[in-house]
Amino acid sequence: MSNKKPVLEVRNLRVEFPNRRGNLVAVDDVSFTVNEGEVLGVVGESGAGKSMTGSAVIGLLEPPGRIAGGEVLLDGERIDNLSPEAMRRVRGKRIGMVFQDPLTSLNPLYTVGRQLTETIQTHQNVSDSQARKQAIDLLAEVGIPAPEKRIDQYPHQFSGGMRQRVVIALALCVNPRMIIADEPTTALDVSIQAQIIKLLKRLCEDHGAAVMLITHDMGVIAETADRVAVMYAGRIAEIGPVKDVIKNAKHPYTKGLMGSIPVVGHDLERLSQIEGSMPRLTEIPRGCAFNPRCPEVFDRCRVERPDLIDVGTSRAACWLHDPASAKKTEAAE
Template sequence: MPLLDVRDLRVEFPTRQGVLTALHDVDFTVDRGERLGIVGESGAGKSVAAFAILNLIGRPGRIAGGSILFEGQDLTRLSTHQMRRVRGDRISMIFQDPMMTLNPVLTIGTQMVETLKAHRRIGDAEARRIAITRLGEVKIPSPEKRLESYPHELSGGMRQRVVIAIALLTEPALIIADEPTTALDVTIQAEIMSLMLDLCKTHGVGLILITHDLAVVSQVTQRVVVLYAGRVVETGETARVVQDPVHPYTRGLLAALPGEGTPGARLNQIRGSMPPLTAVPEGCPFNPRCDFVEDRCRDALPALEDLDGHRVRCVRARDLASGVAA
């Protein structure tokens, strides 16, 4: 049984213009200790998927269908009280900006101790000992002194290390990292991603990494899900998807990486932009931006086609996989 099994997940947001669907029948699994990447542009539905897992979809948004099985429990059926036993304990989340995660008026030690005591019957001394151990694991120097620091006294990279340490406090089975290095410079990004990879391997923790950067996904994850306009358009083993992408959107994301361009020339880009939920086109939602579009792409939504474990939502999936181009 997978650690996490998301099936036919549908998330809706009722508005005055009608019901907008942010996720359409999304499927994916995460095994114990496995690292899964969820990739796509802003508006693809990546963060909505993460918030749905933790039952953090704000009203009037709602999970309108599907199931989220975690350790055998369907999280969509749990009460608010029952979810509190899962959220922050068995499943931890790392958000984009550590300054939005950490309380600016409490010391690091206070926040870590309170987190542990919220989920464990434990004394202050034992909680501080565990906090110091976790800070040491994320390579924070002099962890005993850092317990007395306030968030503003730490650099961005140090704050994100603290957030990772807090995520590990309760020894969760799964960590969801929502673009955890967006607010950091490039060199610190690499350090943080390397740290997260090492910690997940050491503790046997499952990881869902949400990002727009396929280069990061290729270094950290074992499988990847590519989202576009709230739908899975390609999924499979990361190495296979990155080395031999099939869906035109995935190809475009990879071609847009700086290393794929010609030195001195303009960077490659996918023309146009992600459609808003109020204006998703008929048929394949990527058809207005696709280099391989055909009339049938505008008529009906393609099904996910299985190419030996590599699943692609495109009417030309087999042609593109075999190298046939328009």
């Protein structure tokens, strides 16, 4: 663990969607921290609750979704109970956001320059020409060639990769403490993805910002993140340093996930597969949510829900790593 200051702390976060038949729990008891200059990867399959966690942190949950419990702290200060107006200011000034589809995050009717200067002037008291100069510097920083010329162009005149760079520049406008990137490379081709990953990593180092990188792609995590949280059915299944989680997974779900990813250079007749699919939110099983698909399931998993347990440098929500259950299985044998 680094001794750097935590920028974002999430404690026991719970997100619910009330509906006619009761509450759907989309995110359940999720806790993590992101430190200065650190990239935390949040990975999981569709429906795992990773994007929902991101939206809850920045206060952009779609109603009727709501935070039903827990706390979100930015630099030690609670932000989950702020008024919408106060939260809007926090989002603009201290949290930057990068979403999957760069075309929908940019206004097609305004030039890139106008969108950048508008953001800069909302949060800083600077003149038009200063704001424009800052905008050009930002575009140059994110690697857009000829920024003096490109600044007066519209989003449709940019390619997909270049648009995503503009979105990143927008997120950086106000020197945020925290950047939340939700699937920033998913809509891009591999060669562009590699460039954007490199850019994100460099910016995180240069600006000392904390980054929460949400993605379904373990490869992107391996390239970018310092630590990674693996989510399953609304909970964190495993969290730890990226090397440990990828090379020496502790949770059976993480193991299965890693085994199912094809890798160039691995000659396998068959990929190892996890049977079945992730449960719907309405039918999350009792005990550990992964127990019906788990190859190492035992009695306790079907009854009791495991919390995160320290295993070496990582933490995993799995009874296999609880000393008490180890004794029990030995006794049973």
